[in-house]
Amino acid sequence: MGQCVNKCKNPTSSLGSKSGDKESGSKSHKRVESASGGVHKEDSSAPSSKSTSELLNGTKALEVTVETPVISSAMRDPYKDESLDGDGLSMMRIEELFGHYKDELDDAILEEGMERFCNDLCVDPAEFRVLVLAWKFQAATMCKFTRKEFVEGCKAIRADSIEGICSRFPCLLLEAQGEENFKDLYRFTFQFGLDAEEGQRSLQRDIAIALWRLVFTQDTPEILEHWLDFLAENPSGVRGISRDTWNMFFNFTQAIGPDLSNYSEDEAWPSLFDTFVEWELERRKKEEEQGLMTKEEGGSCPETDCPTTDRLGTEGSRGSQTWGGH
Template sequence: MGQCVTKCKNPTSSLGSKSGDKEGGSKSHHKKGGHKEEQHAPCSKAIGELSNGTKALEVTMETPVISAMMGEPHRDMGLDGNGLSMLRIEELFYCYKDEHEDAILEEGMEMFCIDLCVDPAEFRVLVLAWKFQAATMCKFTRKEFTDGCKAIKADSLEGICSSFPVMLLDAKGEENFKDLYRFTFQFGLDADEGQRSLQRDIAIALWRLVFTQNSPAILEHWLDFLSENPSSIRGISRDTWNMFLNFTQAIGPDLSNYSEEEAWPSLFDTFVEWELERRKKEEEQMAKEEEGRCTDSECSPTTDRLETEGSRGSQTWGGH
């Protein structure tokens, strides 16, 4: 999920990269169990195109699963208080569920994103994972998927797609974004390895992702600082991650109101010193370039002023 940066160990990769190229939406899922083998095709069908311009995939499935995917009515589907069919949610989960584990894993997640017509690396997928309260990248447990669908009031692919605008709007709220921001740190950790801090490259990728809708002015300079100092910055702690949001809200773009006396992480002190020095060098370089463009005969302020004053003097004496 997201860019699958934790599981794939590659912040620029997409879901499923470990298993090589996929066959897109035409690949079928095969599940083996104690009974006869079931075959599930990708669960997507939409009229026309979604907002991102991606065409939906063809569907070869028969009811009741196809009705579960697209929200079509089907008999004997018990509805909850919000009118959601738990059977449709269950069938949607089984369409992408791993054949060995009771969860949607990397390959199923890739197919899920394809059928939703979303890029696994885009912000909408992170927001969906937040709404589902997913504990791990590239994975939805049965409970996370079921509770998530209930939370966004959707029991089909079509319902999930139509919920994206509302989810994005929710993510813009101050308190909701703070919750999403803190969720992103935990989401990026590798639970299997017991990680307590984010790898630097993963943190950079997640910072860019989580600030998609509202990027602070200082963000790119901060990420440049992290990228240019790999030896001294190996990981990002939870405290540093959380405090950076406060930093973007409290400190102005010119960094003039930053004080080392306040309780900022020491990494921020280093960053501010680095950034101010970078700006100083940039200004000096710009001044040298400006001087290089000006020659005595072309744009010397003194020469221009003398010539103008001399011209005025001639006109004055000539008038007498």
């Protein structure tokens, strides 16, 4: 940032007072008698910025010019005169940070600005930390921060710089692990994934899968991957994820054990969950059957490798070797 200092001579010195002007107007010269009796003349027209005095021996003193520097506003610390709160949070810095990433035509940080913002934070736009940050900012739409969301969000996390936001990530991740906080984050994620401009009321299947995997980054339920596989393999039966289905899945992960033995269709679960449990139990049954077949095939041996009956009898009579497992 360019800075400059303007220096100028004071155009009006203390010698240029109104009384001084009157006196100099009535007399062009004044007589000064020295100790030696000499008479000297002092020119009243001498520059007022220079102070000249007479020594007792009649010699002229050194002329001194005093220059008063004028410091421009650019030289001042931009935050020195600004009022900061108890934690040193600066609203001016937050506004300037927002302005650095905002769109040229819209008063918001859009996709391009978000990419630069994440790059400066050294985070991937698709990682959990960015989701948590969006949650603290209460962002209404993915890939967008309005001015209000950004300013209020920075105030909420007590940060007014890139370095400050980065330093807050560990605390934010820890905060998200709290039971009530995570429930709030989980419900926020559904709304965050909707396209507000399109007026969406349910999540697209692919977006829902990605958001489920993202929001459960820190604490992944055992059933999650099987649930996501079910959604991915049944595109015709799953067109979108409603808010009720999204919220109820969180309850499902807490109430139903990984073996699904305590799931009951008589309870008020969404019908999609009934279909999933049926699909999952059938998948596990096939998996067990496949495992048994593999085990049986692994236990058999080719005829050329198996010992003959005569040999078994011979070896058995010798008692030198036991053929377990045949």
